Amino acid sequence: xxxxxxxxxxxxxxxxxxxxxxxxxxxxxxxxxxxxxxxxxxxxxxxxxxxxxxxxxxxxxxxxxxxxxxxxxxxxxxxxxxxxxxxxxxx
Amino acid sequence: xxxxxxxxxxxxxxxxxxxxxxxxxxxxxxxxxxxxxxxxxxxxxxxxxxxxxxxxxxxxxxxxxxxxxxxxxxxxxxxxxxxxxxxxxxx
Amino acid sequence: xxxxxxxxxxxxxxxxxxxxxxxxxxxxxxxxxxxxxxxxxxxxxxxxxxxxxxxxxxxxxxxxxxxxxxxxxxxxxxxxxxxxxxxxxxx
Amino acid sequence: xxxxxxxxxxxxxxxxxxxxxxxxxxxxxxxxxxxxxxxxxxxxxxxxxxxxxxxxxxxxxxxxxxxxxxxxxxxxxxxxxxxxxxxxxxx
Amino acid sequence: xxxxxxxxxxxxxxxxxxxxxxxxxxxxxxxxxxxxxxxxxxxxxxxxxxxxxxxxxxxxxxxxxxxxxxxxxxxxxxxxxxxxxxxxxxx
Amino acid sequence: xxxxxxxxxxxxxxxxxxxxxxxxxxxxxxxxxxxxxxxxxxxxxxxxxxxxxxxxxxxxxxxxxxxxxxxxxxxxxxxxxxxxxxxxxxx
Amino acid sequence: xxxxxxxxxxxxxxxxxxxxxxxxxxxxxxxxxxxxxxxxxxxxxxxxxxxxxxxxxxxxxxxxxxxxxxxxxxxxxxxxxxxxxxxxxxx
Amino acid sequence: xxxxxxxxxxxxxxxxxxxxxxxxxxxxxxxxxxxxxxxxxxxxxxxxxxxxxxxxxxxxxxxxxxxxxxxxxxxxxxxxxxxxxxxxxxx
Amino acid sequence: xxxxxxxxxxxxxxxxxxxxxxxxxxxxxxxxxxxxxxxxxxxxxxxxxxxxxxxxxxxxxxxxxxxxxxxxxxxxxxxxxxxxxxxxxxx
Amino acid sequence: xxxxxxxxxxxxxxxxxxxxxxxxxxxxxxxxxxxxxxxxxxxxxxxxxxxxxxxxxxxxxxxxxxxxxxxxxxxxxxxxxxxxxxxxxxx
Numbered sequence: 009x010x011x012x013x014x015x016x017x018x019x020x021x022x023x024x025x026x027x028x029x030x031x032x033x034x035x036x037x038x039x040x041x042x043x044x045x046x047x048x049x050x051x052x053x054x055x056x057x058x059x060x061x062x063x064x065x066x067x068x069x070x071x072x073x074x075x076x077x078x079x080x081x082x083x084x085x086x087x088x089x090x091x092x093x094x095x096x097x098x099x
Numbered sequence: 100x101x102x103x104x105x106x107x108x109x110x111x112x113x114x115x116x117x118x119x120x121x122x123x124x125x126x127x128x129x130x131x132x133x134x135x136x137x138x139x140x141x142x143x144x145x146x147x148x149x150x151x152x153x154x155x156x157x158x159x160x161x162x163x164x165x166x167x168x169x170x171x172x173x174x175x176x177x178x179x180x181x182x183x184x185x186x187x188x189x190x
Numbered sequence: 191x192x193x194x195x196x197x198x199x200x201x202x203x204x205x206x207x208x209x210x211x212x213x214x215x216x217x218x219x220x221x222x223x224x225x226x227x228x229x230x231x232x233x234x235x236x237x238x239x240x241x242x243x244x245x246x247x248x249x250x251x252x253x254x255x256x257x258x259x260x261x262x263x264x265x266x267x268x269x270x271x272x273x274x275x276x277x278x279x280x281x
Numbered sequence: 282x283x284x285x286x287x288x289x290x291x292x293x294x295x296x297x298x299x300x301x302x303x304x305x306x307x308x309x310x311x312x313x314x315x316x317x318x319x320x321x322x323x324x325x326x327x328x329x330x331x332x333x334x335x336x337x338x339x340x341x342x343x344x345x346x347x348x349x350x351x352x353x354x355x356x357x358x359x360x361x362x363x364x365x366x367x368x369x370x371x372x
Numbered sequence: 373x374x375x376x377x378x379x380x381x382x383x384x385x386x387x388x389x390x391x392x393x394x395x396x397x398x399x400x401x402x403x404x405x406x407x408x409x410x411x412x413x414x415x416x417x418x419x420x421x422x423x424x425x426x427x428x429x430x431x432x433x434x435x436x437x438x439x440x441x442x443x444x445x446x447x448x449x450x451x452x453x454x455x456x457x458x459x460x461x462x463x
Numbered sequence: 464x465x466x467x468x469x470x471x472x473x474x475x476x477x478x479x480x481x482x483x484x485x486x487x488x489x490x491x492x493x494x495x496x497x498x499x500x501x502x503x504x505x506x507x508x509x510x511x512x513x514x515x516x517x518x519x520x521x522x523x524x525x526x527x528x529x530x531x532x533x534x535x536x537x538x539x540x541x542x543x544x545x546x547x548x549x550x551x552x553x554x
Numbered sequence: 555x556x557x558x559x560x561x562x563x564x565x566x567x568x569x570x571x572x573x574x575x576x577x578x579x580x581x582x583x584x585x586x587x588x589x590x591x592x593x594x595x596x597x598x599x600x601x602x603x604x605x606x607x608x609x610x611x612x613x614x615x616x617x618x619x620x621x622x623x624x625x626x627x628x629x630x631x632x633x634x635x636x637x638x639x640x641x642x643x644x645x
Numbered sequence: 646x647x648x649x650x651x652x653x654x655x656x657x658x659x660x661x662x663x664x665x666x667x668x669x670x671x672x673x674x675x676x677x678x679x680x681x682x683x684x685x686x687x688x689x690x691x692x693x694x695x696x697x698x699x700x701x702x703x704x705x706x707x708x709x710x711x712x713x714x715x716x717x718x719x720x721x722x723x724x725x726x727x728x729x730x731x732x733x734x735x736x
Numbered sequence: 737x738x739x740x741x742x743x744x745x746x747x748x749x750x751x752x753x754x755x756x757x758x759x760x761x762x763x764x765x766x767x768x769x770x771x772x773x774x775x776x777x778x779x780x781x782x783x784x785x786x787x788x789x790x791x792x793x794x795x796x797x798x799x800x801x802x803x804x805x806x807x808x809x810x811x812x813x814x815x816x817x818x819x820x821x822x823x824x825x826x827x
Numbered sequence: 828x829x830x831x832x833x834x835x836x837x838x839x840x841x842x843x844x845x846x847x848x849x850x851x852x853x854x855x856x857x858x859x860x861x862x863x864x865x866x867x868x869x870x871x872x873x874x875x876x877x878x879x880x881x882x883x884x885x886x887x888x889x890x891x892x893x894x895x896x897x898x899x900x901x902x903x904x905x906x907x908x909x910x911x912x913x914x915x916x917x918x
Contacts, residue, residue, distance in 0.1 A: 009250050010143065011251075011273070012143070020294040021842070022294050022295065022841065023294070036187070036188045040188060040190055043189070044190065050154075051186045051188065051189040052101060052103070052183040052186055053184040053185060053186040053187070053892060054103075054181060054182075054184075055181075055182040055183065055184050055888050056832065056892060056895045056906035056907070057906060058902075060186055061181070063141075068191050069192070069193075069274060069275045069328050070191075070275045072275075072329070073326060073328045073329060076328070076329045077329075083331075087329035087330060088329070089272075089329040090145060090271075091145075091146040091193070091251040091254065091273055092143040092144065092145065092146065092251060093143070093144040093146050093251045093252045093254075093256075094143075094144060094252055095142045095151055096127070096144070097127045098134070098143070099131055099135065100887050100888050100889075101888070102888075102910070104693065111658040112202040112204050112205070113204065113659065114658070144255060146251050146254050146258070146271050147254070147259075147270070147271040160692050160828050160829070160830075160910040160911060160912045161828075161912045163692055163693070163912075164690060164912035165912075168693075174695075178693035180909075180910055181908075182830070182888040182891065182908055183888060184888045184889045184892035184893075185889055194327075194334050203384040203386050203387070204386065217370070218369070222370060222372055225371070225372045226372065232323075232336075233368045233370065234283065234285070234365040234366070234367075235365065235366040235368040235369070235437060236285075236363060236364075236365065236366075237364040237365065237366050237437045237440070237453050238436070238440045238441075238451035238452070239451060240447075243285050243365065245323075272327060272328075273327075273328040274325040274327065274328065275325070275328050277324045278309070278326070279308070279324065280316070280324040281316045282433050282434075283433070284455070293476040295476050295477065296476070341373050342374070342375075342455040342456060342457045342510050343373075343458055345455065345457075346457035346510045346511060349510070349511045350511075360511035360512060362454075362455055362510050362511040363453075364433040364453055364455055365433060366433045366436075366437035366438075374507060376507070385566040385568050386568065399552070400551070400552045404552060404554055407553070407554045408554065414505075414518075415552065415553040416465065416547040416548070416550055416553070417547065417550040417551070417619060418546075418547065418548075419545075419619045419622070419635050420559065420618070420619060420622045420623075420633035420634070420635040422629075424550055425467050425547065427505075454510075455509075455510040456507040456508065456510065456516065457507070458507070458508060459508040459515055460491070460508070461490070461491045461494040461506065462498070462506040462507070464614050464616075465615070466615075468784065475749040477749050477750065478749070523555050524556070524557075524637040524638060524639045524783050525555075525639045527637065527784070528639035528781060528783045528784060529639075531783070531784045532784075538786075542784035542785060543784070544636075544637055544783050544785075545635075546557070546615040546618065546635055546637055547615060548615045548616045548619035549616055556780060558780070558782075558789050567657040567659050567660070568659065581825070582824070582825045585825040589826070589827045596778075597825065598740070598820040598822075598826070599710060599820065599822060599824070600740075600818060600821075601706050601709050601713070601818075601819040601820065601821050602650065602709070602710060602714075602724035602726040603724060606823055607740050607818070607820065636782060637782075637783040638780040638781065638782065638783065638789065639780070639782075639783050640780075640781060641779045641780055641781040641788055642764070642781070643763070643764045643767040643768060643779065644779040644780070645771045646796050646798075647797070647871060648819070649871070649873075649880050672916070673915070673916045676916040677916060677918055680917070687869075687882075688914045689829060689831070689913075690911065690912040690913060690914040690915070691909060691911065691912075692909075692910040692911065692912050697914055698831050700869075706737050706819040707737075707821045709821075710821035726819055727817075727873060727874075727880070728739070728797040728819055728873075729797060729871040729872065729873065730798045730800075730801035730802075730872040730874050731798055731871075731872065732872040733855070733872070734854070734855045734870065735871070736859055736863065741875065748840040750841065751840070797874050800874050800875070801872060805875075811877075815875035815876060816875070817874050
């Protein structure tokens, strides 16, 4: 079951740089892990913004929330989730 | 080169039903054609709305505009285009 | 799997009154049918507006879109879908 | 009398982590208390966000405000309240 | 129990003038009726707009919706309802 | 001459608690003073928010601005002022 | 007492051209009349839009609403009124 | 003196096709004329929309408004004008 | 050449009070200076807000930007500029 | 391939002045470098705001994102990218 997810990242200025770097490294590792599990089939950078557009493939809403909230950057992201269905004109 | 495209369709109430049906049939045929040409790799329905989220793969901005404006529903759609880049955490 | 759905109805002024009444009657019948099937556990009127707030309980995004687009008022509604998950503080 | 309530939580970055944890624990206890009193019949997590959608069942506007402002996270939440009425098509 | 209600009126251009006048006259009569019943204690015109700001005093959400939807202009109004509570600094 | 005023309060997290409490106490005293002078005939709490909806009765725009900017919470409020006129259907 | 008023004009496409022209001519005459009475000291065109920014000088909110609603284009305008006060740095 | 101008075109569905085509042809001729006069140095299509982003080079605000309102599509466009200044980092 | 300018001031809470006061005093002096030069013919306070509505009379966009960015409060203001033209109904 | 880019700069108040100055100087140097490479053909200041409107000329979305994210002010900017195509009426 597919979901369209947009994530906008805003790390607060008060977070020390080394702490921010550690979170970003952990984020990257976790993102790769979820992709390798087949749950995050598409991940694109939005040009000019610290943001991504993603497609998630999950069994349920609960699983999707568990995945998203497991991301180390979760507290610093604005996330917008849109459920997708099969399009009648898709081949 | 990938672009994220969201299309919201709003057919005016004044358009006769048979004319609307003809446009929708032509839209479906054209959508399949563009997909088969490899230019429209993803096409999803947004749940609960007469709208889609799509990914286009084109050579240039001009090509993308030519494809979108060739859609029979183009005059009745609000289209939002977002350029995508490779994400550093994508596998 | 639960989804929060808000529907705002706007019937165009150009629709003849008897046709509008027929659609509303069909809408009511279909809404009762979906509720009786256990797929639409909650349906509330928003005070002061021709709108409702609803909870749907479905197996998949595709099923939800099929249900929503089967509503006779679907062409005249603006629908906003929000996926819900279990809340850790819910009893 | 039912009210639709959406709560978005934003804990400021300047709040020490242990203080934030204490407030969250108190929030959970108070949320359970209100639910057990039958005043908060539904509480759902919005997927991908530190937010909930809730239904409150109260005697009056004053009671609703008293309940909401008794929540330990109240100073850190943006709350949107929508009064609900019985829907003519609800079974 | 008090509610803040804002009503913006937009009569469609396609409605014949005499029909619009009849609806406005009926609206005025119904507005006076509800005020005389003590349910609509304040009704003000917003300067420069075909809109009003009102205070309703009702027993329940259902009563408020019944009153608002009984207004002849109801199909042509955008209505926004805000529940009010007693303010701790009010004398 | 009546004005509709909505005030949303947002006290910054960096303000020490005792200082905030002192400002709130001064705010309450000033609010009572203005009400007793007959200039602030209505003051209601918006349910679920640190906000109020008010009606002011003043001689001029200058007097209204003087009153609002005399409030101790003025630097921490977003204030929206709407001029009101007599409504032709008001009794 | 000064008010800042912005008026955006949108004449419906269904209004016959000669009727629209008559309304515009009447609007111009009425605008000149109000200006000559000293009630409308400033009237500017917003570049690129069928809109104006104006300053009105009136005795009361009721007078302002009476003037604005006397404009022949009033039913076709979106009007936004902002009360002005003397600025402490104005010379 | 440069101005950034964005024009969004929305031709009403009620306008007969041949009339719309005549207006579009006249628009094109006028656009070329203004460009050749050196007043409209840049004109770009926004991908996926019936809209353009333009740069105008004029002597005054009045001249800009005269040019824009001389466009045959002016009644059907939403135009947003932004004054530009020299950027200190521009070469 | 006239421009409509709206300035909203938001001084950060972290700025020490004496520094803020010095900036405000310098702002007032500079505002008077520009007014006396005939470049800022109108300056009004927006009732209830730390904001002003102004009319500037300048030779060019560059001059306007130079004036606005010379204001000591410039770094703390959100400024919105609208070019004005002569209105055909202005007397 | 042309892109319309708008950049709004917001340097946090917590950044020390000398650090902010160093970033601005580096930004200017990098902006000149990209312009000299022919990738940034137009760069204008928006009057009254710490913002610019720009045109970029690049080979691909990836190149555009690389250029934008190489700007020293990138972490402090809100950037909006719009793909442009050739306009049929452009000469």
